[in-house]
Amino acid sequence: FAMGQFNVLIPNPRDLDALVKQIEPFEINYFSGINTLFIGLCMHPGFKALNFSNLKMTVSGGAALTHAAADAWMSTTGCTITEGYGLSETSPVATLNDFKKEEIGSIGRPLSNTTVEIWDENDEPVADGESGEIVVKGPQVMMGYWQRQDETDKCMKRGFFKTGDVGLKLPSGNYKIVDRLKDMIIVSGFNVYPNEVENVLCQHPAICEAAVIGAKDEKTGERVCAYITLKEQIDEQQVSDYCRENLSAYKVPKSIIFMEQLPKSTVGKILRRELRQ
Incomplete structure (x- = not known):
């Protein structure tokens, strides 16, 4: 523009x-x-x-x-594809990969005059390489939610906007999104991030798209459920075997559901909440 x-x-x-x-x-x-x-x-x-x-x-x-x-x-x-990151509350870009020097799997570095930090549950910065909530401070960050001071107070701390996304800082200086805090699955006390499982699934040559959510489980608290669309026919056992080769045992989907298409927003973002429903 x-x-x-x-x-x-x-x-x-x-x-x-x-x-x-x-x-x-x-x-x-x-x-x-x-x-x-x-x-x-x-x-x-x-x-x-x-x-x-x-x-x-x-x-x-x-x-x-x-x-x-x-x-x-x-x-x-x-x-190449240059991946960036942001939210509506950051107008909407906070970080971007270096053009032609992209690190796939990362969201790049903060934009000019923008500060990104990773905080723990006590709103304190963590050491580089440790995961926590991504917070952003900069001229593009909103002042607050219109006429919702209660919601503003929940997400604005010391001038930083708390994104609700889990991430970490990579050795390269780029940042990486792990997943949304609310989408994290806890299996027998272990954290499972859907993005990681989805990325593994999508590398299978027969799988087109994948979406992963958690469901209640009497033994483990939650179990991993995978919804998949295919390029060519494979069965549940083949998917499960592939996951066991590439994931820790507790991250392997216990439920595998094949679908004609996954629910998406108008811009094509997969809607995990509809799969939960």
């Missing part, structure tokens, strides 16, 4: 046929999207037939970028 570039706005990115038709007349230079959209487009024949010789930059946000999506996008378009 700042450079006066022509923008093609897609009102319904879930309609992939229409999306491809809308961008087909243009030699796109820049593309922004979400993990599920990248996967869907890379499987669409019409999209794969487009000319990507002028595509210089692709930015991802809204949900964790998986290695499978990043690899598929590079194979299809020849372009």
Whole structure:
């Protein structure tokens, strides 16, 4: 926008046929999207037939970028994906990977004049490499929720906004999202983060998309449940065996449900809350 570039706005990115038709007349230079959209487009024949010789930059946000999506996008378009992070309360960007030096699995570094810290349950900073809640301070952070001082007081501490996301600082200086605090699954006292299990599942060549939630369990408190869409036919045992090869035993899904499609928002973000319901 700042450079006066022509923008093609897609009102319904879930309609992939229409999306491809809308961008087909243009030699796109820049593309922004979400993990599920990248996967869907890379499987669409019409999209794969487009000319990507002028595509210089692709930015991802809204949900964790998986290695499978990043690899598929590079194979299809020849372009890397630069993942960023933020929320509506941060207007909406707080961090971004270095362009062409992306560290897949990380959300990059804080933007200019922005401070990111990782706090423990007592709202104190943790050591580098330890996980905790991501907090953000900067000129793009909101002053508070409109006419909701009670909610503002819950999330604003010492000028920092408490995001509700669990993360950590990597040795590279980049930050990594582990998962949403409210989405964490506790199995026999052990923390299981759905993002980690989903990322492993999506690296299986037969799996298209995956969503992981927790469900009550009499023996372990909670159990891991995986909802999966497929590129080609496999059975539950094959999925389970694959997970056991790549995950600790307590992280392996105890319930595996195959679906035609996963519930998503209008922009393509997978809705875990609907799977819980």
